[in-house]
Amino acid sequence: SQQGEEDPQALSIQEGENATMNCSYKTSINNLQWYRQNSGRGLVHLILIRSNEREKHSGRLRVTLDTSKKSSSLLITASRAADTASYFCATVAPYNNDMRFGAGTRLTVKP
């Protein structure tokens, strides 16, 4: 299927450390997006990377995309307790604009 699959499923780190989450997918994409969701709340868009891009930065976030490996990673540098949330990748197909979310990585940042 096209949908992204994140790993790890859960990640626990200390404040100040970096957090890396990975997303793999199976078919071609138009773009890939990362979202954050606090427990029981809505989805917040973090960053979008197009299929012809390899890396994007936004503040403490760095996203890479390797279309040859069909994978993406989200790096959060100098993590904070407030970064505790679930992080989802979502892939958008080029042929029907179908957007599919992965199961997410649950990140816990301990103060």
Added chain:
Amino acid sequence: EPEVTQTPSHQVTQMGQEVILRCVPISNHLYFYWYRQILGQKVEFLVSFYNNEISEKSEIFDDQFSVERPDGSNFTLKIRSTKLEDSAMYFCASSARDRGLADTQYFGPGTRLTVL
């Protein structure tokens, strides 16, 4: 900053009843979407809407579901006869351009639907 709003935040209904979930997308956006997330599971695409008609729908979006833009601001999702398995968080989203053109979708806070 403009945002997508949804009402109600929580809806409890009896099985077989009709529910209407409401969304107010960002005012200059043209594309509207509904997603759902069953507790502990993935966010799933339901439907996209543009120019007063459905542009795409998933296999989940069967005849029990319908969407409407009754006026210039609201976007609704109706479930005609709710089932227990419809219990989920329903998210509305909007974008200025179609997501296939690599635009950002802005999500509302969600409506938690509980079917008893």
